[in-house]
Amino acid sequence: MLEKLRRFKFTYSLYNFFKKDELKHNIPLFEKYGLNKKYYSPLSSEDFKGLEGEKNIYDRLDSRTELPKDPDFRNLDTKTQEALLPWSEKGFAIIEGFLTPSEVDEVNAEVDRLIASGEVSWRYGNKIMFAIHKSDLLYRIGARDKLIHIMSILLGKKVTLFQSINFLTGSRQRTHSDSVHMTTFPEGNLIAAWIALEDIKAGSGELHYYPGSHKLPYIMNADYGNVGSKMMLGPYNYGHYEDRIQKEIDDRQLEKEVFLAKKGDVLIWHANLLHGGEPVVDENLTRKSMVFHYYTDDAICYHEITQRPSLKKTH
Numbered sequence: 001m002l003e004k005l006r007r008f009k010f011t012y013s014l015y016n017f018f019k020k021d022e023l024k025h026n027i028p029l030f031e032k033y034g035l036n037k038k039y040y041s042p043l044s045s046e047d048f049k050g051l052e053g054e055k056n057i058y059d060r061l062d063s064r065t066e067l068p069k070d071p072d073f074r075n076l077d078t079k080t081q082e083a084l085l086p087w088s089e090k091g092f093a094i095i096e097g098f099l100t101p102s103e104v105d106e107v108n109a110e111v112d113r114l115i116a117s118g119e120v121s122w123r124y125g126n127k128i129m130f131a132i133h134k135s136d137l138l139y140r141i142g143a144r145d146k147l148i149h150i151m152s153i154l155l156g157k158k159v160t161l162f163q164s165i166n167f168l169t170g171s172r173q174r175t176h177s178d179s180v181h182m183t184t185f186p187e188g189n190l191i192a193a194w195i196a197l198e199d200i201k202a203g204s205g206e207l208h209y210y211p212g213s214h215k216l217p218y219i220m221n222a223d224y225g226n227v228g229s230k231m232m233l234g235p236y237n238y239g240h241y242e243d244r245i246q247k248e249i250d251d252r253q254l255e256k257e258v259f260l261a262k263k264g265d266v267l268i269w270h271a272n273l274l275h276g277g278e279p280v281v282d283e284n285l286t287r288k289s290m291v292f293h294y295y296t297d298d299a300i301c302y303h304e305i306t307q308r309p310s311l312k313k314t315h
């Protein structure tokens with residue numbers, strides 16, 4: 001019975017009907033892209049079939065040759081420039097020492113405080129979701145000008161912080177693309193920054209990723225038989241999606257890299273880069289980290305799995 005309710009789209013639409021403030025940004029975008037929807041309507045990739053959406057600059061052109069033409073890129077320090085140059089080819093960029101050790105200590109103290117005060121709680125077992133809405137300090141780290149600036153250079157347009165997730169231990173999350181969780185039309189208008197909040201140790205459930213995998217087709221509900229109907233979400237759970245991604249990795253024999261980050265390092269990933277958390281081998285190890293997800297302002301943003309538009313809170 002509960003499972004049926006979870007799949008019933010009307011429940012979400014009714015909820016969203018009362019969330020106009022967080023959804024009204026979509027009204028002009030629906031018009032722009034010729035989508036006949038209400039702000040509270042369910043949304044999925046099926047709705048965009050046949051609509052034209054332009055790819056972002058470095059999904060079309062090679063960042064190695066094109067980035068140096070951007071004056072904002074040329075104003076970055078050399079270390080950051082070098083990290084960003086292979087973006088089109090690799091789909092990720094690592095900037096070492098992005099946060100200073102004392103900034104990281106402040107973040108960790110703030111996370112401890114939020115947990116102790118009960119202002120945040122654990123979701124999905126080991127995640128603290130949206131702590132940016134509970135803490136100015138965390139919000140300011142994710143929304144800091146230098147980070148927003150780098151993301152905007154990589155996507156060729158302005159991005160806005162949407163969401164944060166904090167971990168004290170490894171996520172244990174199987175490989176996925178964020179684009180099935182935070183989906184955009186046109187595709188590719190999400191970007192993420194993962195920050196190590198301590199030196200990451202082998203066996204702690206390190207972040208992993210597959211260089212170049214962002215160039216593969218985006219895997220959406222239809223690609224694992226989970227479209228559903230006008231009234232209901234598809235029948236499959238998230239494990240079916242993860243199995244579908246693993247098949248893609250196996251069939252294409254993709255090569256994985258594991259990020260043994262130092263405290264304060266940041267890894268920025270493309271909307272469609274396949275990534276996840278390694279198994280936790282040593283249960284005694286922590287893996288403190290924080291990830292921020294950003295959307296561009298000109299895209300329609302939604303959640304493919306639950307077929308809901310993304311609610312955007314203003315800070």
Ligand SMILES: O=C(O)CCC(=O)C(=O)O
Nearest residue numbers: 171173178207276277291
């Ligand atoms: O931190 C991790 O292990 C994975 C995080 C992740 O997959 C995400 O935030 O999209």
